[in-house]
Amino acid sequence: MHRRQIIKGLAASSLFVGAGGIVAPLWAANDNNVDIIVIGAGLAGLTSARYLKEQGYKVLVLEARERVGGRIRTVNSHGINAEAGGLQIGQGYGMMRTYAQQLGLPLVSLGNYAKQNTFVINGQRISAAEWPTHPQNKLLGDDKKTLPSSLYYKALGQGPKYALPSDWTSAKYAPLDISLKEYFQQQNISVEALRLMEANVNASSLQELSAADALYRLSLAKIGGRGAQKIQGGNSRFTQAMADSVGDAVHTNKVVSHIINAAKTVRVRCEDGSEYSAKRCIITTPFSALKEVALNSDISVQKRRAIKEAVYTPVTQVHFAVNQQADVSMLEATNLWTDNTLGRVFSQVDQSGSLTYLTSWVNGQQAKALDKLPANQAISIVNNALETYYPGLKGKTEVVHHQSWANERFSKGAYIQFSPGQVQTHVPHMASVEGKLHFAGEHTEFMYSGMESAIISGLRAAQEISERL
Structure with a gap:
């Protein structure tokens, strides 16, 4: 069959x-x-x-x-149900949604995440509006108008499209089974664009990921639909x-x-x-x-x-609860995208817009570097970086979970x-x-x-x- x-x-x-x-x-x-x-x-x-x-x-x-x-793991802390693995149930997840209904498990939104993105490039915090003309923007040509978080998908989106995701293994696309870094270099992607893409790529590195794999996952994302949810x-x-x-x-x-x-x-x-x-x-x-x-x-x-x-992607996370007794109502609720060991920071807010929970999500080479350290040292590095770029949070957060998927014996990667x-x-x-x-x-x-x-x-x-x- x-x-x-x-x-x-x-x-x-x-x-x-x-x-x-x-x-x-x-x-x-x-x-x-x-x-x-x-x-x-x-x-x-x-x-x-x-x-x-x-x-x-x-x-x-x-x-x-x-x-x-x-690799499905929910961190329950301070009234927040944060996912350390298995983050979202896409609209295209027909079987999972069917099972959830059979099991009497309601689906809800992913949470109240901050809507704005702020960037930390070469140690400087930069807003999305500032980025196109900021001195730290070393990109070339039209890329200067592209946010660092969008460079990867912009470059992949200009590549070949699979009619079906399964096409990625066909002989027709065998020339794409090269490193993604080499593929991007063939497309004349600049050195600075490659550096920024490398910072948060969902892989070990651009060099260690096949371009055929990257384009395949992009095709899956496009057919998955919008409006992801999670189990209540x-x-x-x-x-x-x-x-x-x-x-x-x-x-x-x-x-x-x-x-x-x-x-x-x-x-x-x-x-x-x-x-x-x-x-x-x-x-x-x-x-x-x-x-x-x-x-x-x-x-x-x-x-x-x-x-x-087999190669599995290293992902390391540090989850922070924001002290509800602290006066954080005036803190800027944004998600951070960085080119350092802080990775990406996803900010959850309450109904009033105040910060309640933060997750530092680190991929690739940055995750590998953290994973070589004892957990307490890795947490300290991430915490210090968080307080550097969210100075108003100093002394107002609590580390509630550290997750290194690469260091887990029974997964060794995400x-x-x-x-x-x-x-x-x-x-x-x-x-x-x-x-x-x-x-x-x-x-x-x-x-x-x-x-x-x-x-x-x-x-x-x-x-x-x-x-x-």
Whole structure:
């Protein structure tokens, strides 16, 4: 059955990966036998488990963390439900919206965010109105009129358009599978424009991102529609409700150490010594973390290479609550876009327009630099930068959460990106079934974006299994 047919039907209802793998010891059989083992209790894993359980299969979900949700994480503090991962539910997220309705979870707006943007370039705070003629504006030609935050999408928007997002892997677009930096240089983008784009690119760097990948994600954004929302009370309520619907089949604190694709069963061992066997297995673990699992299976060379070489985008956040007792009513409520380690700052305001909550969102090279430091040092650097450019907030904020997705053992990044050359070589193999092993997660589904892609991938993997059992 073709992928589109599968989705259409469903919608209506350290990895040792050498060329030969490793020979891990088989352990004694036990009573922990189920029909399907699902590894990971994020969106993809919970979706698979829920579907298969409804079909009457005995399912076991093994989650490494102490919580469900994976890279969906809501920070609840000071009356604010801020998302550290899985930020928004787009208008095009049909399956996620359907599930939310089924689970009785209302959708609400993303929040009262400040509408204005202010820029910090070379240490100077600059308003949008000042930017075109400001001395720190070193851009050339028509770019001088373009805000730093718009340069990236302006440059991509002048490139080729895919008729369908899936076209990005076709031979026609193989010449685009080069570094985005090289692609922009071919378009005569200036050095200063490249520097500003690099400051907040949603990737490790312009050099480490394939232009084909960047253009693909732009095409997804265009078809996603406007008017994104979130679950009332935070998106973590969605994954918790999904887990509740699966029941006691979800086991947390189960760090998988070995996966063996044996003759008649899949056998899974966890670091705590527990062992399980099943007829088939769905692996939703990001490939960045799957590298640390001993995977003994007759897996294709292409799949092993994709796992071994997978690159995930570093994202680091620091969340600040603004002291409600402080007189902040006169502070300027703006979002900041910076070319330093503060990254972008998203400001939430109350009904009167006063600041209530701030999130520093740092990507790429800036995030990598922070991630090399102890958490307290990284937080201090971001906090000092915040007070430099929001001087009225000094002593009036409280750090409520620090999130480094790259430093989390079970994610090692916020989402997958494809490096130059990988779109042509890796993307076609990300979702391939390998013996009794099936793969799901946002890194395996490319007709949809964000959280919707994870859900669709979970449905697709579940359908693959139901066709084989």
